[in-house]
Structure formats: C-alpha cells, structure tokens
Amino acid sequence: MTIPYVAVNTKSSRKFERQAEYAPDDFHAHLFELEHEGEWIVQRVPEPYVEVMTKYGRTKKIPMELTWHHKSCGQCGHIPGYSTAIFWINRKLGFKYIDPTDQTSCTAWNYYASATSNAAAQAGVGMRNFAAAYETGYFPLIHCGTSYGHYKEMREQLLHHEDIRHQVRDVMKKLGKPMVMPEEIVHYSEWIHAVRDRIAAQQTRDFSKIAVAIHPACHYYKLVQEDAIYDPDIYGGQRTATVSGTVMALGAEVRDYSTWFDCCGFGFRHILVQRDFTRSFATRRKIQVMMDEANPDVVISHDTGCVTTLDKSQFVGKAHGLNVGVPVMSDAQFAALAMGAHPYRVCQLHWHSTDYKPLLEKMGIDHEAAWAEFQEDLQKLKSGEKQYLSWEDVG
C-alpha cells in the first residue's frame, strides 16, 4: 500500500517528552567504580567537548578534537570517500586527529554474519583497539555504526560480567596492553552533529533546494538505544537527531517516509553471500518507498553497511523497473560537499553506483570540470609525476 506523501509529511501532534522513568541506570557510576577497584583505566573525553542529550536525558560528552579515528572496513574498502570526507572535515575545522595503523576492524561484521567468534574474543579485539588509542593520548572516534553499537554492547558485557572481564584482562596482559575503557563511546556522526554549526559556518554551497531522505542506521540507535542522541527540536524527537540535525543545519530539506525504522537489508552475511534478500529489501522497503513518498534528491545515512546496501542494490531494482535511482552517500560526504569539497578528490563519488550527477548539478557543482581535474590527477599518478594524491592536492 502506498501512503500518500501529504500524510507522511504531516507533522505529528505527538510531543516528545523524555521518559526518564524508562531510562536504564547511567553506566558511568559502575564504570568509575571499576576504575577505582583497579579493573581498568577510564580514558576521559578530552576538552574541549560538546554536551549533547541522549534518548532519556543523559548528557553525553562529544570530543571536538584529539580524536583517534577507528576506521571502518566497508568505508575504507568500498566507499573510501566516506572516511576521506571525515578526515577532510577535521582538517578544515583545524582539529587535531590521528589516522592510526595500529587499528584492526572491530570484527563485528564477521561476528554478526558468521558467529565464528565469541563474547570474550570480540571484547579482546575492542579493548586492544581502545588500548592502542589510549597509548597515543587521543580519544577513539568510531567511524562504523556497527563498531559503535558492538562496542557499546561489549561495554555492557564487560561492566556486568566479571568472567568476560577477567578473561579479557588475561588476554590483554599477554599482549602487554592496559585495560582501558573510554568514558564515552562516540560515533563520528555524533561528532558531526556536535560540530554541525561550525560546519555550517564554513558552508560555501547552497543546499536549500536539496531534498533529503534519511536512513538512520540500526546499529547506531537500536543497540544500547539509551546512548543515541535525541533532540525535541529535531524531528520532534521522534527519532535520533544525528544526521537529521546535520542536514537541517546545512539548510537542506529533510523529507519523511513511512519505512524510516526499517533496516536497509544489509544483513551482514546476506550482503556478501545472499544478496537476493538484501537487494529486495533495500529496493522494495526502502528506496522505492522513499521515492514514492518523499522523492528525495539524495539519501543520507551514517553507516558503512547502509550506504553500501542502499547504493549498490539499486542497479538490479532499475533492471526490474522499480521506482529507484537516487544517489546515496554519508552525512560526512554531504557535509564536506556543503563546505566546498571536491566531489572526486575528496568525496570519491566515482566509487558509488548510483547516478549522483543530477544531484551535483542541483548543488551547483560542475561535475564535468571536476572529473576533468580528477583525470589530470590520475594522469600525474600514472606518469609517475606523483606517487599519491596528498591532502595538499585536494584543497
């Protein structure tokens, strides 16, 4: 059944009120108690930080800089403009950060796909990464929504299960690493949300005519949901404020659609070896519904799997004559474009499958000229004049 566009976009009369009575206990008391007992070190959020409100009203500190970037497998591997845009925004805002090589994947994509691991191993991987961040003095900023959700679950398990905590402590001892738990587990989209006004202050492109449909990432707000950012002024607090808040700050129009709560169809195992499910769900329950109800110029999400799934699944949908054909990118790429980033040198949109050119035109970007510039870069790399494209090259 198709829900009329007007019905979907009519404002709800419901008023968002934080239901503090449903709020789980703030984990910090236990976190610091365990630190006091010598079980681990709590890495404090470095100053300056921004305070944001979570679902039930707990204040969460988001660091502005001195961040250790916990990169994402799918972002780096298949949509590298995603990670590049996050770094580029940091540089434009003049924030210090580390892009580490002493970092592994959280390995949660594999865990949720194949279950060929266990709670202690997963916590061991996470705590090794946290220790590596601590050793640099920089604070972990998690790029992937699944890493973020998984690490929050890991924190719950380590807080409440002594057996897992001690098993991990033994492993860390063998690695010669300290047990470190960050004061907050922070997703990059929370960081973008926290600095969105600074991003908007450096905006060079007008996005007022850009209509956006947002896909909130499941593992951002469905896992340990009390930790996600909600704001009554953003979407009436009916869903997480990250991404929506950023898109609104950049002056674009956020358009609603009825299946916003649905997952993208990634499925972890399915996206790699059973994509009939992924394709069908992504196109029929997400993209086609967005197109029918909201007709957006672009779909913005804040997780690796969602951007991949919603972007790559449309090719077959098109072949089947479905109402698909909308570009998909991350809030980081969208924000970077607003700040004047190059669509190819920074946002690396040539790695995306859907046609983003009409969107770039609407943003006032001459994509043909931009592509020609990028081809010149490639020529320099081919000829050996340059080995790599550097930050200095991309502006």
Place this chain on the structure above:
Amino acid sequence: MGLFADKYPEVPLAEKERLWAEVKADSRFPAYLYGCYECGICVASCPSARFYDFSPRKIAQAAAREDLELIYEQMNDDVWNCSQCFSCNRCPRQNSPGGLITIIREVAVKNGLKSAKHALEGYGRVIYKIMGTGTQVSPDMLQPDAFPDWGPQVRDVSAELDLWRRALPPETLHTTSTGWQVDEKTIIELYLIWHHTNVMDMIAEVDEGLFMILNDVMEEKLEEAGYEI
C-alpha cells in the same frame, strides 16, 4: 513434545538438551530473554520476517518455553536468516531475539552443526580476510564476477583499482588487499586474541580447511615474532 511437529526426530532429545544448555549457559542469555507478550512488535519490524519464513517472536517463545525440538529446528533452519539488525530490540519486554540468535548461532558453530557449515559455505574467504588481515573487506574484492548485481561501476573500480587507491589523500588507504594499512605488530596481537579466546577451535569445527590455512599463516607470523602457540 512441543507445539510443533519434531522435524529432527533422529536427533536424540539429550543432544538437543545439551545444545540448549550451552545456549542458556552463555552469560548474556538472561539479559536477552524476559518473557513474551506475543504482541508481534518484533515481527513487524523484522526485515527477515518479510522475506523468509522467519519469526523473532517464535525464537523468543521457543526459548521461553524451552521447547527443545523447536529450538533445535530453529538452530538449524532459522537463525541464519536473521539480519542481526536488532530492530527486534524494540520489544516492550526488553527481549532481544537478535541477541538470542547470536548466542544460538555461536553454539551451532562451536558444535560444528551441518546447517552452520552449509550457511557459511562461500563465506570462508571473508573469515580468512578478517581473521588474517584485520579488515573485513578489501578493495580487491570488488570484482565484476563477484558483484555482477552491483552494476558496471564495479568493473570500473576493479580496472582502475591501484590508481584509484593512490588517488586517496589519507595515507592509510593506499592499500588494495586490506581496507587500510594495519601494522604487523597489530596483526600479531590480533592473532594472539584469536588463539587465546578459543576462536581457532570454532573455526576448526565449522571449516577444517580454512582452519588449516589460517593456522599456517598465523603460526608462521607468531613464531617469527617469538610467540609459541
């Protein structure tokens, strides 16, 4: 006898009971199951329920009733359909059918069930990649014959891979066989985690060939680094 016909009568009840006991023994189990209103909110939000004959409500129900026959059937026929999106966490009773499935899958793998081996067929190369290199997917996986349904753009990426990777400003992303550059020391530490948390035993149960390959790769690097496993 549970509410459903036993689909696996040839498997002794004691074996089904043993596997269920392993699920219940997981320290996360009590936090994933509190009871069930049968409201169906989890099913309404479940992507897999729209595509497969699959129900997160049935998972919670069977676990709450301790219906051994049905749990065994789910362990073999249902759990691999789950998307692990955790939309079902919106349960008003605070159940997590997705969390229960994570544990049930782990038990299926640990015990080398045939259905788990079948579900993971074709997935071994990904396990090899993540356990061996520390990143889950790599740019060189983008081959047109592996992702024909992602359209012609995959062919472009594949054809220009080395060049396009060098055109990335972050210094860590110039790799093609891993998502980013990972230090050798970091990889060694990852291998130690796999060995010290029994993950290698799980791999041996579910894919002996993969275990042998991974073990060879890891042993060599660990020995070079002065570790003996």
